[in-house]
Amino acid sequence: MEIMDLTGSERRVWEAFPSGARIDLTAEPEESRTLRAQVLRALLLGDHRSDGEVAALRVAGARITGTLQLRYAVAESAITLLACTFEEPPDLYGAELRQLNLSHCTLPALHAATVRVDGVLRITGCRIPGPVRLGGARIAGAFFLDRAELGPTEGQLAEPTLQLNQATVGHDVHGPGLVAHGEVRLQGAAVSGAVQLNDAFLDNPGGDALSAKTLAVGSDVHGMRLRALGRVNLRGLQVPGQLNFAFARFANPGGTALRVSSSVIGELWLREAPRIDGEVTLRRSQIDLLNIPPEAYPDTVRLDGLVYTTLDPHEPAERRLDLLERELEGYVPHAYEQLTTAYRRVGDDAAARTVQLAKQRRHRATLPAYARAWGHLQDVTVGYGFRPVRAAGWLASLLLLGTLAFVLDAPRALKPDESPPFNALAYTLDLLLPIVDLGQEKAYAPDGGAQWLAYGLIVTGWVLATTIAAGVTRTISRQ
Incomplete structure (x- = not known):
């Protein structure tokens, strides 16, 4: 593209690119804020650079027309597009990028499956009503999606709102305050740091609000004050630190609200969480410390095969026994043995005997009359x-x-x-x-x-x- 084809705003961006200077179009008139996506593509994939300078695309407040087409492209310069409005979804499928920052942008969707980002990827504060496709992405740094609003407020997408399945993230997935209308999918993802979803709102009634089956996390998963309408499916989760859902609200009436089965977790916290509306499944999981107050459990639970080392807070046996009566499978001997072991481990032999007596009484109901x-x-x-x-x-x-x-x-x-x-x-x-x-x-x-x-x-x-x-x-x- 010849430089004489550029508009005034595009010329400013073109001239600022070699030195990485920022161009702010926020206060410009509507017509002066428009940038064509093909101009940005030409900058990122061309050789418009200056010796001794670090080129970067840094623009704020622009309206970007056309499709930013970087499919399979290699862009060596960092991309920072702040508070911009995209008329078409950027196509970053299979692209190799140095760094991508789309904070506070409005996009119809984001197509970036299998993208590779050498630094961080930011969609902080973005409004994206369409799908965010990041399946198979490789992000060397952190992925920021704090305060982003994803998915349509009316209707429902035919695919997950956020797709991070089989992705690899070198640091944290940072999403406090995230609002997602539709399924958030992290199946098979690997996150070296922590997953932060404090104060997030995941809204997908009747479906999966969060599907993170076989997610592997290097440290913690934080979802304090999380609100989830729909199933939270964490089967096969691996978290060496905390899975912290303190004060969180889970609701999936008539179905499973929280599934943490076949998982290996350091600590599971639901401290001061209100009563869960829907079934809870903890089957076959291994948890070092289990902190779920009895009043947080719903009327039906699945605990068969659950192994835990420590129960917190320490409650009288009668308070814990009521939970075992809610087992959907009926009489499960392992659940009583596990509770007995937990009480004996802390030296509360009286509570352990109470649990064993309750086990014999429950077992008696399954026997013939004699x-x-x-x-x-x-x-x-x-x-x-x-x-x-x-x-x-x-x-x-x-x-x-x-x-x-x-x-x-x-x-x-x-x-x-x-x-x-x-x-x-x-x-x-x-x-x-x-x-x-x-x-x-x-x-x-x-x-x-x-x-x-x-x-x-x-x-x-x-x-x-x-x-x-x-x-x-x-x-x-x-x-």
Whole structure:
């Protein structure tokens, strides 16, 4: 393109390019703010440079007409287009760029799949109603999309609003205050730094608000005060640091609101988050520290296979047990064992026993009638071995009852000349304890009602001994 074809504003940009000077057209009249995309392309791909200077395209407030066509192009100069309005979506597919800054621009869409950026990519504060295609992009620096508004406010795109799937980002994905109407997709992406989505609003009711399956992050994922209408799907997520959703709101009525299954996470935080509207799935995940208050969980959860090291905050077992009753799969033994292990790890053995007792009771409901009857008996007598004081209470009560009864109605001696002196307490103990022989039971024989009481004490003693043995065996095996 010959330089005499340029308009006044284009000439200013052309002359400023070799030194990287900034041209601000914000205050210019409408007609003076127009730049043709082909002029910018000619600058970026030509040899219009000066020795000893660092060329760069730096323009603010322009209206760019036509398509900025850089498909498969190699642009060695940094591109900074601030608060510009694009009439057509830039085509950067497969391009190799030094740096790209489109902060506060208005674009119909952005087509930049498989783009390579040697520095940072910025769409801070942009308004882009169409799709932002960055699938397979390689960004050596950070990706800034803070306070950007993506997607149409009315209607819905036929594709994800933000596509960062299989992308590689060398530093952070920085998106505090992001507003996305439609799906944000980060499937298979690799981010060396952190993903920042504090105060973001992800709006895709009935679909995926955030799809980040198999996302690998080098440090943390922050979504404090995040609002998500639609499913947040984080299956296979890898976060060595924090996945922090403190104060966040998740809503997907009738479906899964938060899915963090088959993931490996250092810490998962939902501190002071309101009750989640929709199902929560944490199946098969491994989490070092799990901080989700019981009141944040919805009515249905999936926790089978979830492994965690520490629960925070420390809550009474009764508060945690209610959550296990909401398991969609019904009775899941692993969930009770995991909760027991967590309490034992912090030295709260009483809470651990409470969880194990609740597990036996829940399991009992799945058994046939005869097994449920035996389970009820173990529960009432010794609490399945986790309430051993109950057995002592039953024994003491029966011992007192028998002693008083046999004091009032002493049994007759079988051999009066050879029998030891009768002792009501020892006689009752002889009846109650199957493996104890104090010489009283064999020497005396009760009559009438006392005889039936003796039979009852013998049977009850065997039942207590059997249930105590079963409970003690179960407790020892758990330890």
